Every structure is written in C-alpha cells, then in structure tokens.
Amino acid sequence: MTxxxxxxxxxxxxxxxxxxxxxxxxxxxxxxLLGKVELTATPITDIKTFPEVEVGVIEGALGxxxxxxxxxxxxxxxxxxxxxxxxxxxxxxNCMRNFLPAGQVLKxxxxxxxxTVNPDGVLPRQDLPALLPQAIPVDRAVKVDVYVPGCPxxxxxxxYVFSEILEGRIPTVPTDIMRYD
Amino acid sequence: xxxxxxxxxGVECRAAKGDSILQVARRNDIYIPTLxxxxxxTPIGSCRMCVVEAEGNPKLLTACTTPAENGMKVHxxxxxxxQYRLQILELLFAGRNHFCMFCSQTGxxxxxxxxxxxxxxxxxxxxLYEPFHNDATDPNIQLDHNRCILCLRCIRVCxxxxxxxxxxxxxxxxxxxVTADLGKMLGESDTCVSCGACAQVCPTGxxxxxxxxxxxxxxxxxDQVESICPLCSLGCRIKAYVRTGSVARVEGLSANSPDxxxxxxxxxxxxxxxxxxxxxxxxxxxxxxxxxxxxxxxxLNLIASKLGTASKANRxxxxxxxxxxxxxxxxxxxxxxxxxxMEKVDGFYGNLLRGFVKGFQPFADQGVRPFTGAHNIxxxxxxxVIGADPQEEAPVAASYIRVSTIIERAKLINxxxxxxxxxxxxxxxxxxxLGGEMEKALISLRVAVExxxxxxxxxxxxxxxxxxxxxxxxxxxxxxxxxxxxxxxEALNLAVASKAFFDDGxxxxxxLRGGNCLGALNTVIGESDWLSESELDFLYVLSTGxxxxxxxxxxxxxxxxxxxxxxxFMVHPLVNMADVLLPAPAWFERSGHYCTLxxxxxxxxxxxxxxxxxxxxxxxxxxxxxKLGLELQPASAAPCExxxxxxxxxxxxxxxxxxxxx
Numbered sequence: 001m002t003x004x005x006x007x008x009x010x011x012x013x014x015x016x017x018x019x020x021x022x023x024x025x026x027x028x029x030x031x032x033l034l035g036k037v038e039l040t041a042t043p044i045t046d047i048k049t050f051p052e053v054e055v056g057v058i059e060g061a062l063g064x065x066x067x068x069x070x071x072x073x074x075x076x077x078x079x080x081x082x083x084x085x086x087x088x089x090x091x092x093x094n095c096m097r098n099f100l101p102a103g104q105v106l107k108x109x110x111x112x113x114x115x116t117v118n119p120d121g122v123l124p125r126q127d128l129p130a131l132l133p134q135a136i137p138v139d140r141a142v143k144v145d146v147y148v149p150g151c152p153x154x155x156x157x158x159x160y161v162f163s164e165i166l167e168g169r170i171p172t173v174p175t176d177i178m179r180y181d
Numbered sequence: 182x183x184x185x186x187x188x189x190x191g192v193e194c195r196a197a198k199g200d201s202i203l204q205v206a207r208r209n210d211i212y213i214p215t216l217x218x219x220x221x222x223t224p225i226g227s228c229r230m231c232v233v234e235a236e237g238n239p240k241l242l243t244a245c246t247t248p249a250e251n252g253m254k255v256h257x258x259x260x261x262x263x264q265y266r267l268q269i270l271e272l273l274f275a276g277r278n279h280f281c282m283f284c285s286q287t288g289x290x291x292x293x294x295x296x297x298x299x300x301x302x303x304x305x306x307x308x309l310y311e312p313f314h315n316d317a318t319d320p321n322i323q324l325d326h327n328r329c330i331l332c333l334r335c336i337r338v339c340x341x342x343x344x345x346x347x348x349x350x351x352x353x354x355x356x357x358x359v360t361a362d363l364g365k366m367l368g369e370s371d372t373c374v375s376c377g378a379c380a381q382v383c384p385t386g387x388x389x390x391x392x393x394x395x396x397x398x399x400x401x402x403x404d405q406v407e408s409i410c411p412l413c414s415l416g417c418r419i420k421a422y423v424r425t426g427s428v429a430r431v432e433g434l435s436a437n438s439p440d441x442x443x444x445x446x447x448x449x450x451x452x453x454x455x456x457x458x459x460x461x462x463x464x465x466x467x468x469x470x471x472x473x474x475x476x477x478x479x480x481l482n483l484i485a486s487k488l489g490t491a492s493k494a495n496r497x498x499x500x501x502x503x504x505x506x507x508x509x510x511x512x513x514x515x516x517x518x519x520x521x522x523m524e525k526v527d528g529f530y531g532n533l534l535r536g537f538v539k540g541f542q543p544f545a546d547q548g549v550r551p552f553t554g555a556h557n558i559x560x561x562x563x564x565x566v567i568g569a570d571p572q573e574e575a576p577v578a579a580s581y582i583r584v585s586t587i588i589e590r591a592k593l594i595n596x597x598x599x600x601x602x603x604x605x606x607x608x609x610x611x612x613x614x615l616g617g618e619m620e621k622a623l624i625s626l627r628v629a630v631e632x633x634x635x636x637x638x639x640x641x642x643x644x645x646x647x648x649x650x651x652x653x654x655x656x657x658x659x660x661x662x663x664x665x666x667x668x669x670x671e672a673l674n675l676a677v678a679s680k681a682f683f684d685d686g687x688x689x690x691x692x693l694r695g696g697n698c699l700g701a702l703n704t705v706i707g708e709s710d711w712l713s714e715s716e717l718d719f720l721y722v723l724s725t726g727x728x729x730x731x732x733x734x735x736x737x738x739x740x741x742x743x744x745x746x747x748x749x750f751m752v753h754p755l756v757n758m759a760d761v762l763l764p765a766p767a768w769f770e771r772s773g774h775y776c777t778l779x780x781x782x783x784x785x786x787x788x789x790x791x792x793x794x795x796x797x798x799x800x801x802x803x804x805x806x807x808k809l810g811l812e813l814q815p816a817s818a819a820p821c822e823x824x825x826x827x828x829x830x831x832x833x834x835x836x837x838x839x840x841x842x843x
Contacts (some may be wrong), residue, residue, distance in 0.1 A: 086282050089303055090274075093282055098310035099327075134310065139303065147302040151282040178297045180281035181288060 006054040006166070010042040010084070011074055013067040014094045014135060015060030018152040019085035020044065025155035033159070036166055050077045055165055058138050061087040061094040066129035068141055075142040080165060083137070083144045084158075086151040086180060094135035102131050145170055150179045185251035190258060196249045203231055203244035206257065213257050214266060214295055217332035218245040219382055221436030222341055228332055229269055230295065233257045241265065263299065270296045275306040276355070277313065278327035279385070286386030288400040292330060293385075311355065318368025321390060321450060322380055326358050328387040335359060335379035335388055342441030344583025347373040359387075374572065374579075375446040381432050390430075392450060397422070397429035407434060408786040409775055410448040411504045411696035411768050412727060413575045415555055416777030417444055419452070421769065421788045428456045428769050428788055439556035439779075445576030455727060456769065459751035462793035465762040472762060477796055477804075480761050484721075485808035487743045488521070491719035498525035498717045498741070500734060501705045503534075503695030504725040506773025506785055507821055509798050510697070510704040513723060515816035516802040518705075521809075525715060527707040529724075529734055530695050533663040534706045537691050540662070540669020541825070543837040544677075548828030550686030551673055553655070554780030557683050558690060559585050563592045563651035565644070567623070567672050568615055569659030570602045574692035575778070578657065592647040596622060597659075609644040615661055615668070620839075623671040627678045627836070648679040655688045656681060667839050674836040682831040685780050695728065699776035700821040717741040722759075723798075725768060726750035747801075763801070766791040776821035 012020060020043050026033070037055075041047040050056070056078030062068050075081055086092040097105045111121045138144055148161055157177045164171035185196050189211050196205040201224065206213050217228035226243030233244045236254040244257070256262070273279065273292060281287040313326035336348045336359060347370050351360040361370040380388040402422035409416045410431070418434035431452045433442035464480040465472035491497035499517045501510060517523045528534065541551040558564060558581035571579035579602070585591040586606050594609045595601045596619065601610045613619040625636045629645035636642055648654055656676045662668040673689055681688025693699065713733055720741035724730070726748045730738075738744050738758035746759035749767035756762065770791035774782050799813075806813040 083303075086280070090280060091308065092280060095278075095280055095308065095310065096283065098308070099278070099312040137303075140307075144303075149302055172300065173302055175297055175300050178300070178302065180293055180297070181284075 005036060005038045007038045007040050007051065008042070008055045008057065009040045009050045009053040009074060009078065010044075010057035010059065011050075011070055012043045013058060013060030013070060013088075014063040015085060015087040015092070017043065017059070019059040019088075019150075019158075022150075022152035022155050023158050026159045027155070029159055033162060037162070050074050053078045055080050055082065055162075057082045057084050058088050059084045061091045061135045061137060062132065062141055063094050063097075063135040064129040064131050068132065071138055071142050080145045080170065081138075081142065082146040082148060082161065083139060084148050085153060086149055088138045089147050089149045090180075091135055091137045092151065098134040102133050106131060146172075148173055151181050154179065185249060187249050187251065187253035187255060189255045194249075198248075200249050201245055202233060202242065202247050202249050202253075202255055205249045206244060206255075211257060213244050214298065215245060216291060216295060216330070216384060217334065219334050219337075219436065221441050222334060222337040222382075225333060225337070228330070230266055232262055232265055234259055234262060267299045267301060270299055270301050271304045271306055273330050274301070274304050275308045277309070277311065277329060284328060284386040285389055285394040286328075286398065289398045290386060291384035309355070313358065316367050318366040319373070319375070320368070321375060321392065321446075322367060322377060323389045323391055323394075324359070324367050325387055325389075328385045329359060330385055330387075331357055331359070332384060333359075334382040334384065338378045338382045338441065338443070341588060342443050342584065343374060343376055343378050343580045344585075344587055345372050345374050345376075345580075346587065348379060374576065376443060376576065376580075377446065377449040378433070378441075378443045381442070381444075390449070392453065393430040396453065397424040399430070402429055406786055406788040408769075408788055409696075409777070409783045410444065410452060411725065411775065411785065412447045412451060413445075413577075414693040414696060414698050414778040415440075415575050415577050416696055416775045416779060416781075416783050417448060417577055418783065419444065419448065421452075423789055426789050428453050439559055440577050440580070443577060443580060447576065451727070452768070455750070455767065458726075460767070460793065461748060461751050461756075461762055461764040463764060464794070467760045477794070480763065481801070481804050481808060484745055484761060485805055487719050488721075488805070489809050491717070491743070492521055492523055494718065495525075496715075496717050497521070497523055497719040498527070498711065498715060498737075499523065499705075499721040499723075500712065500737070501526070501528050501701070501723045502725045502728070503528045503530050503698045503701040504727055504768070505697060505701070505723060506771060506775060507697065507700040507704070507782075508773040509723070509771075510701055511816040511818060512799045512802050514704040514818050515814055516806060517721070519814035519817050520806050520811050525707065525711045525717070526705050527710075527712055528695070528698075528701045528705050529728070529731060530693070530698060530701075531706055531712065532710055532733075533660055533694060534698055534702055535710070536663025536666050537669055537693065538702060538706070539666035540673065543670055544673055544687060544834055545825055547834055549831050549834040550825045550827040552689045552691055552778070552825070553683040553686045553831075555581065555690045555778045556780075557653075557685075557688065558582055558655050558657070560589065561585060561591055561651075561653045561655040561688065563594065563647050563654040563679075565594045565596065565648070565654060565656045565675070566603065567596045567656060567658050568598065568619065568661045568668070569657045569692050571657060571692065572602060574660055574694060578690060578692070578778075582657065592651070594644045594647060596644075608647060609640045611638070611640045611644060616665055619668055620665070620671055623668065623675050627671070627675045630675065630678045648675075651679060653683070653688065654679045654681045655690060658689055658691045660692045660694055670837060670839060677834045677836045680832075682834070684831075686825070686827055687831050687834055690778065693778060696777075697775040697821075699778070699824065700774070702821065703824050704816070704818040704821070712737045715740075719743050719745075721745045722747065722755060723765070724748040724753070724755060725765075726753055727768060730755050764793055764795050765798075766795055776824075782822055
C-alpha cells in the first residue's frame, strides 16, 4: 500500500502574493515536489476551503477579521503551520499603519487621499471585513511552528523548508539563506 | 606591550594593561559581535551585544568597555550569551520601526546583519509601534528617529571627530531621541557643518544621505577603490563605491587615522555629484559661437602652430590647476618650461602660493621645514588661528581645531580682521586688519612671548600668556595672509618664539587651498604674476573642473587671443573662453600622487577607467613637442617632497627680521 501524499494548504492574507510568486521560482523542482505532496487549497489552485492537511502555509499579516478567521481555521486543520515571509513573521509592510490609529488609517485611505472621490465620506462597514486595531504577525493570533522570514523568502529557502518537512524535520532557516528584505 | 595574559575561548592572549577584552579578542581573531562600538570612537557599552562571561564573575561584562585583566578566563560564545544577544536584538526590533522591507538601508544595515547572524527568525516580544518623527529638514541628511537604536555612534563621531557637538540625546527611556542643538531640527542647526559623518557611522537606516540612497547602497556597489579627495590641501583619504561604472558614494577611509575617517561636505557631496556633470568627450574646435568635434591630429596641429608662433614672440602662457597630480604637473612643466623654455607658466593659486613661498623663504633658508602635518593640531595645547577660516579653507582642519579645543582642552587664540570663525570656544580673540595692523599685533605678541613688553589689550595679554605657557602650539595661517608675505614670516617668527617645534617642521599649518598646492610649488608656479598683466597670443589652461575659476584667471583668458582649455567637464564658465577644447580625465579617472598638508605624499587612484576619445597628458605633450620639432625634456623640477626638506631640526629655527628678508 502506498502512503497518501502529504497535503499542503496555503493562503495569501494581508500581503502582496510575492511569497507565492517566489514559491513558483523553484522552477522545475516543482514537478519533483508535486510528486511528493498534494496541493489543496492555495491561491495557485484557486481552491478556497481548507481540507484537513499536514502542512498549512500563511503568507501575510493579519489585518482584518476575515484574515484572523482564516488563520485560525487553517491552524485548526493543519499539523504544521508555516509563517511564510516577513508579513507573516514580523507583520512587514502592513505594520506601517500600526503607527496610526485604525480609524485614521481608514479615513486616510477612503476619504483624504487626493485621488479619492468620496464627497460623503462613506467608510466601509458590513460590506468589508472590519479592520483589526493593528496589523499583527501570525504568531500573535495562532501558534506558528516554522518561521520563514524574507520579502520574499528565496525560492531555495522555500524549497529547503518543504524538503526538510518532507523528511520529517521541523526546520529553522539557516542564517546563510535567511533574509528580511 | 605584553604585560598581562588572559584566556579567551581557550586561546591564550597577551595584552597590555588598559586594553579592553574586545581589543584583545580582535587582535587574536576571536569574533565578538558589536553594534554601538566603533573603531576610533569612545566605547560606551550601551548596546550590550558584546557581552562576555568571565569565570568567577557572576555578571555579564561588556567586552568593549571592560579592561582585560591578568589571568582572566573569558568565554564569548556560550549558549547563555547567544540567548542574551538574540534577546537584545529582538527587543531592538520590537522597539521601533525596524521592518527591513521598507528601509532604504536594507542590506547595508548592521542591525539586520547581526539579527540574521543570530538566526532571529521571529520576534518574541510585542512590537511597540511608537511613532517618532522623521526629521527631513536638512537638504542632504535625513534623520528618521523611527529607525534609531540609540547606539550613539552619530553623537560620538560628531563630538569626538568633527568637534561640532551638534547631536545629543533628548528625553528619557523609550522616548529618548537623538536631537540637534538642544532640541532643534537638523536643518535648523547652527552648529552642523553638513559633513555627513553621522550618516557614515549610522548602523541602521536612521541617518541617511538622500543622494546616496538613490545612487546605490554599499551592497549594491560592484567595487570599492581607495583614493584621495583632491578638493583641498589636506587630501583626505576616501573610499569610493563604484556602481555600474559610476562613483555612487564616497566615504572617509579609516577611523584610526587622525581625521577619524571623516570627510567634509565638499568631499562627501561634491565628489559624487561631479560625476553627473556633462563630459567633454572629444577634442573640439570653436566655430563662431559653438564648437565642432575634431580629430586629435587636427587640434594638435592647430595648437602646435599657434603655440610655435606665440612662444617665439614670448606671448604664450600656461595655467594649470593645483588639483593636478605631481605626475601631471611634472609632464606639463617639462613641456612648457624645459622643452618650450617658456617662463609664463603658473597655477590658478599662483599668487597665493608665491605669497606663502616668500613668507616661508627665510625659514627654508635655515634648512627648517616651515610647516607641520595638519593633524598635529590634534595633540597641541594651544592653537593660534591667524586670518584663517579653516571651515571654508580646509574643513577637516577646522574639525581638528574644534576637537583639540573642546575635547583635548587646548587653548584657542583667534587673530582676524573680521568675524571669529570659532566664536564661543576661543580663549583670546583679537581684531586686527590684514596688513600693518596684524603685523604689529604679531610682533607685539612675539615680543611679549620672548619676555619683553606686555601688550595692553586684554586679548593680546591673554594670548601672550597662553603662548608663553604652551608646550606645543600650532599656528594656522589663513590664505589671506599670502597677500602680505611679511605676515606669513611674522606668523612663523611667532611660532619660533613660542617654540612651536614639531618633528617634521615648524608648528604652522598654512591654508593652501588646492589639493596639490605643495606639489605645484616648484613645478609650475611662476616667479611673478605674469597672468594679470600679460597680453597673450596663446594660453593653455589645464583644469580639473572641480573648483570655480577665479576672476583673475578668467580675465586673462578673455584677453588671450587663443585659448586651449583642457578639462573633463563641459558645463563650466571657462569652456566659453576656449578656442580649442581638449577632453581630460576627471578626478575619478586619474591616478598619481598628491603632496598633502597632512605631511604625506598620498596616492590618487583611478576609480573607474576613462571613457571617450581621451589621450594621456604625456602623449599630448610628447606629440606637441614632436610637431614643433622638439624633444620632450625630462622635468627639471624636484619631486614635491624635496621642496621643503627638513635639513635641520625645527628647534634650530631662529626668528628673522622682516627688514632683512622682504
């Protein structure tokens, strides 16, 4: 009997998708990797609901209620959770707004910006998920098992992390391939 | 030096009493991470990255501030220390805005490098997100307090090396900030000399130089070349960063040299900015109001024919930049002086240098070198500034004066016609108009120092007292004194009377201006000021394009019938004066030697290879000689280091009577 391939689910939260792009930069190694794992819900497969998986991957910080919900949901359905990229690990560029109160951030984005036409000053309510008071790194909401900083992490780093997990180890990124930019 | 022995990480190390653990470790190639520590600056042990354990001592010790002791057993790499260091880094990252992805210094940042080195893949502490202000008031220097880790390197370099004391700390605890002038924005500071040393030493993205942020980070650069700054007579050592064939930034070189690796505003910004200017890429000949490109053969033929006729009628001249290297000055001098036998050869600073030479002569005749290395201002106990504005004439010398006065407690005497350039830190300030009045003041001071009549003026009286008590005074002589050679001689007389004797010469630092003025002295500087009077048929001008031409030179060019301008840059007033333009390599494309006021012959290195249709100076001179049927003669001028060779010790110097010599 052959063992079922380990399942991976990934999600792109408050971030730019750069980490997923960097994942695709592993080039032809992706064929080898897909022989060993099954991609389930990911931005690449465009499947939206998480099944029970071995490995969950979060790209991006948590900035609103929906992202917080998704992070908690993926945490519940995976065994190993990876915080992928600077936004997930440290909060990254989303933290720029943390230096201002959330209300001011919304007003700036929806009303005050020169290019915005919003004479009545309408702010998003039920139609968009509510903003958290601050954008937070993933580990402020749920337990994270593997941290992969980098903006984005290099394809080699991503491949290394997956290879290690497939070997049954919980990796830490070696200093010679770690980066924050 | 080895009077104590200690063991660091199992390695037996010898050290001198007073060495810090860090110094001993570095000498023995044992790595201890540091952040606030910087070579050349006072160690303060504030960042605590360098903590080490010593057996028998329950406390952690900062290696940078703890003196090594005999028999000490030090450990630098224990798990406990690694944990502490990681914690320190995490706390620093949590404290302010240290998100690398939107910082201009990512990749150049020492905080980032250390965090990666320590495997910091997360921050376990809550981020504070406390907003600090971003001081963008200075046109060149940006000070973003959100990126600051309070290592105080900027404050220390500003105080200890530049002597400006612009930066300091304000507030307490989490709110502590670097501030300028007791609470001003940097752009409003009265004391900042805009040298950019603070940005050079900043380990993070707090203090950045706008120009360099966009021209490229250090880690974007392909190459680093050591050279020197040609802009003033100190010839500060620089490190130029090259990116895609262009000079992206320059920095001072060595924290261990007397200048502490600082540069002045001119070197820091003037040098890289000059690379953006329009270049002269090929020889050009004037046609009416514009120029047409020509072949070297055509222009050299034209120059040879004009020069041949003009020199026969003694109506040919050559004017050279003192920013040229010894080698360039030598080859041009060998052509015009030794091959063409022309007398009308001079430098842009000809009058200034002739004035100094005349004033120096009586002392040179005694076999005494009439000046000393500018760095000797540091370590002197009394400084006399005579008609000088060092911040304008040689800014790093002004740093020496400030540091010596403020930190080393030297006395400062200013003698000037106008404003005191060191207002606020001067012990005696004397007003005397340049000329007879200043001569009288200098003589009266000398008489008082020699034990004669005391002057009545309280400033003069105090100055005389300071000089009588001084062991190693230094006299900074302004370029304005060159108009009155008697004043130069009298200033040196005062130096002799005050026993300002240094190993390399008399304790005087003349503000000579151009980078290689000492080299130009005996190669190109003429006997007299022919430039102001002459009606010339031919004038050759060698310019580096880095210093604006003075009125006297521009007027001479206007009067001359045929002007050949040999220069690297196109946008320049003197280009308008030219009949023929010859392209020259720019400062970053040349190599050669400079005789600097620091008392060293320093090498200027080619930073990037020259582009365009250039010809070497010696090839041009050789071909011109050939076209005139002559053979290029070897230069008769002695190398610059022989110009004021010290044949007798400076202590043998005696004062001279002005009537005798001038």
